[in-house]
Amino acid sequence: MDTPDDYDSPWKDAVEHYFPEFIAFYFPDASQQINWARGHEFLDQELRAVVQDAELGKRFVDKLAKVALQDGSERWVYVHLEVQGSAQAEFAEQMFVYNYRLYDRYRQPVASLALLADTTPHWRPDHFSFAVLGCKHELCFPVAKLLDYTQDQAGLYANPNPFALVTLAHLLTQATRQDMNARFAAKWKLVQLLYQRGWDKQRVIDLFSVMDWMMRLPEQLKRSLWHNIEVLEEQEKMRYVTSVEQLYSEKWMQQGLIQGRAEGEAYALQRLLQKRFGPLSEDVLARLQTARVDELELWLDRALDADTLAGVFAQ
Structure with a gap:
């Protein structure tokens, strides 16, 4: 029987639905080497087999995808997304273990990428190695850290990549942890930004789901926000986000949870x-x-x- 993948989070959905944008935003150098026109394929079964066999630490979202490179070859990309991360001594070792286990099992070179969302500024694990009797084994991997975007929030508001908004939601959630009124104002600003982007309905709903899951509000402020959204959607003649609550209710009722x-x-x-x-x-x-x-x-x-x-x- 398969063990469940973390828990069903909108973060995970966003990575799956907008994987090219995810790589382009957080790992632009890697993105430029990938031929996105040839598509990509998620390898959930392959990753699950290795994760079950080499469980280390706490995971939030792990994805393994097969992509084509600009040189015509195909490569595997392993993405470890530590959205709720805290500084963990074993993190780099975990990246190393998953990388070599994937290679050992499937004989495929794997690019390991890590996105960190912890609150420790100087914790930036980007390699793991050991040396014994002249033999050295090392993995170096690219790391992106959400905390690094704190000083460029204006740039995030202007960036059309959907993960700029996701990053903003994460940073504003941390910044308003002690002030729910400030969180309400920040969340309402992001909701308005959703409609200004001119995105299609599904993208608006997907990104709102991430934002709504991160930026939790007390019941009174939640009701105020939904009222604002209803007025906005009437003005814009769009019935997008107000359908989310009903969609969630139906999902939970179907699962009997x-x-x-x-x-x-x-x-x-x-x-x-x-x-x-x-x-x-x-x-x-x-x-x-x-x-x-x-x-x-x-x-x-x-x-x-x-x-x-x-x-x-x-x-």
């Missing part, structure tokens, strides 16, 4: 905590099941970048 809002919040938080911190104790599980909705929303917000489980539940 939510029987009321509290259960849904508790389920989402439980999966997130398990993926970030490992198996949960009975006390933690009981706490989730008996918590109020406002408590669950607070913990969900903290769980996005807390370094420890205790940090999520801190008073």
